[in-house]
Amino acid sequence: MSKILVIAEHDGSSLNPSTAKTVACAASIEAAEIHVVVLAAAAAAVAGEAAQLDSVAKVLTVEGPENEHALAAVLAPQIVALSAGYSHVFGPSTTFGKDLMPRVAALLGVNQISDIMLVLTSHSFKRPVYAGNAILTVEAPADKVVVATVRIASYAAVADGNNAAIESATVDAELPDHTRFVGVQSGATDRPDLQTAAKVVSGGRALGSAESFDIIYALADKLGAGVGASRAAVDAGYVPNEMQVGQTGKIIAPDLYLAIGISGAIQHLTGIKDAGTIVAINKDEEAPIFEVADIGLVADLFKAIPELTEALD
């Protein structure tokens, strides 16, 4: 039987949806007992949300002022101390998990598996490499703890409705003071979160300016969609970096993805290949995005997008 510890991602007040997806991956391992650990300054609210997730047997909380911000150097030794008795330690493949989990693995003296997209057995997994141009099957040693990140775009969140026990845990670990949180500048908006939105509208370099992104926002708001962008649009300064979709940005899997004025570089396609329906609107009928789009429209986006926004009334 596998005993799996999932590291909760949160912002201090609510659970990030990446956790429910990481739990879904853990639950796809046969006969798994899943515990979620919340490390926070005050864990009650986040732990309460985690306890509702299906498949979770127990929620552990580790509270302390040092856990107010998610610093990998501070969290990792605590997770190492907690990991005794677990066969697997999983985190999401978000910037939180990517920063943290390799540090946990190295402290445990094991390798880490990045971006699990499919569980074959308790120790055998599939993961993307080369920007998703190849899928690699890996096998972890049976006699060691498996530390991994989960590609959250590959999993649907587990349902709510559970009522798992919440237990406070104490850990005996020496914590470093060589890393200090200074601040975070967030472009937070009222729009749905890009990584978990059911619909996403993305704009590319063809928009030509930050101002013209307004037509993308207007369409997104009509659809109730999150907004993303290609790397070219981010590099050109039209939108902030956290909106980048692709190999080095966010990997997403919405039900509906609209690529507007995006040519479809392989690195961008990597970020959307699990989307339900891909719609492409581009002036260039040769654009590679049309090779993967379920619905394509060759058109001038400056005419087509306002028209589409209006037509959706």
Place this chain on the structure above:
Amino acid sequence: MQKILVGLKRVVDYNVRVRVKSDGSGVETDGVKMSINPFDEIALEEALRIKERGEAEEVIVVSVGASEAQQQLRTGLAMGADRAILVDSQESLTPLDVARIFKAIVDRESAELVILGKQAIDGDNSQLGQMLAAIWGRPQATFASKVELAGNKASVTREVDAGLETIEIDLPGVISVDLRLNEPRYVKLPDIMKAKKKPLDQLSIEELGVEVAAGIKEVTYEPPSERERGVMVDDVAGLVAALKDKGLV
């Protein structure tokens, strides 16, 4: 500070369309253009700028892998690194092995700062910097988009999912860099000539006293399932109809 180490990995070039070998043992690399991992070029550029500001004495580029990686190290020297170290290995190494090798070089050189790419575009692991920092017992600042040094501290802005996070770390430490940190310089011909005279040391894993451990086994590579080309619509009305048909709007 005295020394900055920069890791340079030889990878299949960014623009190559990667193909899986028919026997599933890996991807095609015969006759394929190889380059420095793009993130590592950004790491080197940052180290060179730190040195040019007078905040470091020496920039050392390090590669672990086959002897062909000398080409990438020479490119690094041409960009402006002072010397290069190649840790020769024909074996396939895990990120934890490579982290242990880097730790041995950090000790040997008494390096105070290691700058690495946030991920290599072949394995897409994104692990080395974090693992090196862990076994070194030092801070890590991953996904950096801005680095400012002040004495033995570094203020690093990180590209995280929520936006831009700033942390302060005490040095020595490890920084892994993201795309928007800088624009790497182009190599000029006279620099390529000069680089031929710069030192490039070759070391073996045994000389460094590192034990390579069996890790995660690569079983098989396969091509991804392809999405199929869908339908083209003529106008916005056609698009709206198609979306309604699928129940998406």
